[in-house]
Amino acid sequence: MPVRTVFLLLVCFFMLGPGAATALEPFEITDLSITDAQGLPLTEAQPSQEVRIKAAYSLDRPGFVLLNGEVTGPNWIVKLGYRVFFRLSGLYSVVWNIKIPFNANGVCQVQVVEYIPLVNERVQQTAYLTVVPFDAAYVGSDVCSGCHAPMYAAWQQTLHYPYTGCESCHGPGGDHISAPSPATIIVDTSSSVCKPCHSRNDGRVIEAEDGFIKSQQQYNEWAGTKHAKFLQCAGCHNPHYSLQSAPINAIKLACSTCHLFKKRYLGMQFVACTSCHMAPAVKSIDSTGIGPYRKGDTSSHIWRIKTEAEPYHMFALDGSFAVQDGGGPFLTLNFACLSCHNGLQARFYDFISVQKTSTLVH
Numbered sequence: 001m002p003v004r005t006v007f008l009l010l011v012c013f014f015m016l017g018p019g020a021a022t023a024l025e026p027f028e029i030t031d032l033s034i035t036d037a038q039g040l041p042l043t044e045a046q047p048s049q050e051v052r053i054k055a056a057y058s059l060d061r062p063g064f065v066l067l068n069g070e071v072t073g074p075n076w077i078v079k080l081g082y083r084v085f086f087r088l089s090g091l092y093s094v095v096w097n098i099k100i101p102f103n104a105n106g107v108c109q110v111q112v113v114e115y116i117p118l119v120n121e122r123v124q125q126t127a128y129l130t131v132v133p134f135d136a137a138y139v140g141s142d143v144c145s146g147c148h149a150p151m152y153a154a155w156q157q158t159l160h161y162p163y164t165g166c167e168s169c170h171g172p173g174g175d176h177i178s179a180p181s182p183a184t185i186i187v188d189t190s191s192s193v194c195k196p197c198h199s200r201n202d203g204r205v206i207e208a209e210d211g212f213i214k215s216q217q218q219y220n221e222w223a224g225t226k227h228a229k230f231l232q233c234a235g236c237h238n239p240h241y242s243l244q245s246a247p248i249n250a251i252k253l254a255c256s257t258c259h260l261f262k263k264r265y266l267g268m269q270f271v272a273c274t275s276c277h278m279a280p281a282v283k284s285i286d287s288t289g290i291g292p293y294r295k296g297d298t299s300s301h302i303w304r305i306k307t308e309a310e311p312y313h314m315f316a317l318d319g320s321f322a323v324q325d326g327g328g329p330f331l332t333l334n335f336a337c338l339s340c341h342n343g344l345q346a347r348f349y350d351f352i353s354v355q356k357t358s359t360l361v362h
């Protein structure tokens with residue numbers, strides 16, 4: 001008998017066999033609790049706080065259980081993520097650790113769903129949590145300079161100066177200046193801090209226009225990439241420093257820290273990883289060149305280069321957004337290569353010749 005058949009028979013036996021006959025416990029979520037990281041019950045939380053959501057559930061027969069849920073606030077949502085288990089009948093629990101978004105506010109709904117596939121049974125449970133931001137006034141970046149002078153000086157060199165101040169990322173500082181300590185100020189390293197200014201629309205669709213990605217969408221571009229699973233903006237960036245005048249401090253992790261063995265051939269050992277993988281496919285103000293040789297004025301945050309794609313594959317037919325396939329968004333070689341191989345920075349090549357050589361770069 002094929003292994004697959006045996007497996008399916010076993011599944012049927014467990015799902016419908018012994019359990020169905022002796023119903024031990026009802027199929028339900030018996031308890032949904034919200035606690036802080038130490039396990040103390042919570043009805044209120046602060047932005048950026050770590051919160052633990054624990055669902056106790058039971059089932060009356062052995063089988064596969066699928067749990068899922070989300071926390072929904074007035075203008076934000078955190079998906080808890082699927083959990084799949086094989087369980088004998090009995091009482092179990094599952095825990096999700098989440099971080100309340102930096103800009104969260106107000107009452108949010110915590111909802112968990114328990115689902116038994118095949119049998120199509122589903123139950124759900126709801127709880128509520130109120131997010132209360134630091135109740136303190138904004139004091140302005142100049143006040144911070146008194147105690148954080150070097151950081152203040154570095155920030156003055158960045159494009160964040162003067163309008164994106166310390167408190168744009170750290171929240172209001174009123175409590176902190178009257179009682180300076182790590183407990184009175186937010187340090188949030190997640191990309192949600194950057195999202196309000198470095199994204200458009202819902203932060204997913206990458207808006208495009210005129211053959212380029214529109215500006216200020218680093219979040220949208222990043223969100224669909226493989227890096228997004230483990231590298232937040234602040235994983236690569238130290239946003240206190242300027243990319244122009246202090247690049248060594250501004251980029252915490254060079255690409256080669258993780259991609260240790262990526263060699264560059266074709267005489268391009270000196271070409272920076274970012275020249276190809278973060279090619280200027282974004283236009284903030286200006287672009288140069290014509291046809292497939294055009295380049296924008298801002299680095300993209302897509303990284304993946306799809307060598308087999310034609311230039312027109314990168315954008316939707318009406319040109320209004322960048323296409324994302326199963327592997328997320330991608331750059332085409334006209335951006336990755338022709339931004340240099342246009343006879344100005346490097347030897348002139350047409351699209352066909354870079355497509356032929358592109359798989360030989362590494």
Ligand code: HEC
Binds near residue numbers: 145
């Ligand atoms: C009166 C001095 C003083 C002022 C003014 C001040 N801070 Fe601080 N700050 C401190 C001290 C002390 C610490 C704690 C340092 C430590 O424990 O390592 C701190 C720590 C921090 C931290 C790090 C917290 C952590 O978890 O590591 C941040 C972020 C911060 N301050 C931001 C600010 C911002 C933003 C302002 C302006 C709104 C500001 N500070 C104004 C004294 C000050």
Ligand code: HEC
Binds near residue numbers: 160196198233234243
């Ligand atoms: C309140 C709005 C705002 C927030 C929040 C914000 N930024 Fe920015 N950021 C800007 C603006 C505006 C610019 C300048 C225009 C541009 O470069 O497109 C900028 C520029 C930058 C630059 C180029 C800076 C330079 O001097 O070279 C980097 C890097 C950057 N942001 C990273 C981040 C990261 C990382 C975060 C989150 C931790 C963040 N930003 C949060 C508004 C913001």
Ligand code: HEC
Binds near residue numbers: 144168170
């Ligand atoms: C664009 C967002 C942004 C701005 C603007 C910003 N910070 Fe930060 N800050 C961060 C992030 C993100 C971290 C956490 C960095 C990490 O852990 O790698 C941080 C960490 C810190 C820390 C503690 C850790 C350290 O590196 O010493 C201090 C202190 C601090 N910031 C102070 C300030 C002050 C003062 C200003 C204004 C002059 C400021 N920040 C402006 C995003 C920002």
Ligand code: HEC
Binds near residue numbers: 299
């Ligand atoms: C894998 C590392 C990495 C991650 C993750 C990352 N960046 Fe960057 N970012 C860079 C590098 C490297 C540059 C400089 C590119 C260059 O030199 O061409 C840059 C440049 C920028 C710039 C300036 C672009 C320009 O050309 O003016 C902004 C703004 C920015 N990043 C914001 C963000 C934001 C917001 C996020 C999170 C959504 C993010 N970055 C995530 C590596 C990263």
Ligand code: HEC
Binds near residue numbers: 225226257258
């Ligand atoms: C903290 C470690 C780390 C850093 C820093 C980092 N990467 Fe990655 N990167 C990874 C890992 C791990 C993967 C593979 C993810 C996977 O396969 O799921 C990856 C994937 C990629 C991919 C394949 C993307 C895809 O979607 O197919 C490219 C290209 C890439 N990185 C380029 C870069 C460049 C360029 C830089 C510097 C700006 C950089 N990486 C910085 C860890 C890192």
Ligand code: HEC
Binds near residue numbers: 256262263275
């Ligand atoms: C001259 C342009 C160029 C430079 C410079 C370059 N790459 Fe690439 N890279 C490519 C191209 C093109 C591909 C796709 C190759 C393919 O599909 O066969 C690629 C693929 C990759 C991949 C993904 C491979 C995969 O498994 O999908 C990673 C990771 C990567 N490069 C990292 C880097 C790092 C790190 C650097 C700097 C040390 C770098 N690259 C420099 C053009 C470049």
Ligand code: HEC
Binds near residue numbers: 339347361
């Ligand atoms: C940052 C600019 C830059 C980018 C981006 C770039 N190249 Fe190059 N490339 C050069 C330079 C400079 C040389 C060496 C001098 C020359 O041949 O003009 C070179 C050399 C080459 C050569 C060898 C030329 C010869 O005859 O010896 C090939 C092939 C090549 N590049 C293909 C590519 C491909 C494919 C890509 C995109 C995946 C790419 N390049 C992206 C700058 C770049």
